[in-house]
Amino acid sequence: MRAIQIPAAGQMTVVDVEKPALQYGQVLIRINYVGFCGSDLNTYRGMNPMVKMPVIPGHEIGATIEAVTDGVPDNIKPGMVVTVNPYTNCGQCSACLSGHPNACKDNQTLGVQRNGAMQDYLAVPWQKIIPAATISPLQSALIEPMSVGFHAVNRAEVTDIDTVMVIGCGMIGMGAIVRAALRGATVIAVDVDDEKLELAKSIGAKHTINSKTEDIHSRLVDITDGFGPSVCIEAVGSPVTYRCAIDEIAFSGRVVFIGYAKTEIEFQTKLFVQKELTIRGSRNAMPEDFRAVINWMKENSKTAQPFITSVVRPQQAEQAMQKWMENPGKVFRIVVDFNN
Numbered sequence: 408m409r410a411i412q413i414p415a416a417g418q419m420t421v422v423d424v425e426k427p428a429l430q431y432g433q434v435l436i437r438i439n440y441v442g443f444c445g446s447d448l449n450t451y452r453g454m455n456p457m458v459k460m461p462v463i464p465g466h467e468i469g470a471t472i473e474a475v476t477d478g479v480p481d482n483i484k485p486g487m488v489v490t491v492n493p494y495t496n497c498g499q500c501s502a503c504l505s506g507h508p509n510a511c512k513d514n515q516t517l518g519v520q521r522n523g524a525m526q527d528y529l530a531v532p533w534q535k536i537i538p539a540a541t542i543s544p545l546q547s548a549l550i551e552p553m554s555v556g557f558h559a560v561n562r563a564e565v566t567d568i569d570t571v572m573v574i575g576c577g578m579i580g581m582g583a584i585v586r587a588a589l590r591g592a593t594v595i596a597v598d599v600d601d602e603k604l605e606l607a608k609s610i611g612a613k614h615t616i617n618s619k620t621e622d623i624h625s626r627l628v629d630i631t632d633g634f635g636p637s638v639c640i641e642a643v644g645s646p647v648t649y650r651c652a653i654d655e656i657a658f659s660g661r662v663v664f665i666g667y668a669k670t671e672i673e674f675q676t677k678l679f680v681q682k683e684l685t686i687r688g689s690r691n692a693m694p695e696d697f698r699a700v701i702n703w704m705k706e707n708s709k710t711a712q713p714f715i716t717s718v719v720r721p722q723q724a725e726q727a728m729q730k731w732m733e734n735p736g737k738v739f740r741i742v743v744d745f746n747n
Contacts, residue, residue, distance in 0.1 A: 410526035414461040416453025419725035427530035432478035439544035442467030465525035466493035466517035469547030493517035509691040554692035556582020567591030575642035576603040661685040
């Protein structure tokens, strides 16, 4: 069967691999669509330290159940459209024991620490199967990245009295915008691309700031009556946006970081104390985050459609990745079509 493989930095190829054999308690899924995410881009660029080459990328999955084995519950059946929880958890580390398996010390995400889903078939434990209800296989490939943004909003404990600034309007940031708006918060979307900001407004952002052409601080002073946002969710992963979150958050505010910064960052740590900030990381997503995204997408499938920048065939994947590298700000999601 076909698989997309990254054998080394700057290389991507379609290879032939053996179709997986099912073991007890596993589900064989026919991959329909898989999204490329930022970690896949960094793998291709040779900037992902967690990856061991060669690797099959991909963990944003829209698939159909092909077969099940003994030990699989009766409600998981062939023909169902599903997505997959792509993370593992050991069950024994402090994160797992405290009810945070998404932050497992020994997590291995599909396409990162182990071979991923960009292949015709994949065998997974039935516990990782997430039925996608009435959502199409194509849009099911958007569930996982949006769930990461949903999880960040949970980490921030957002309510309807909050003003939430989301820095970065990629797929994960868009998920945070949707979830914060669903909770009744006033959402401020920040990005450097006007097209992304317009889309952010269509899914729930009340205010938008183009940080390339506008002064963030003065805009926030106007929007928040000088207080600053009570919550900031950073979904970029750069020193500039990390510091912006700390500088602009209101006194006693909550800051949640999703993005990984590639370099060390210096802070005026006095602000941590003076503002009595709550600063949290947010990693991956929980099963309930997946279910919340599915509930939203069931009613908003047309709204989610613009998140898909392009759909390509496996043999076009490397060309699409190169175009993404050349102009990363213009891409939401590139989805690879494994049908036929």
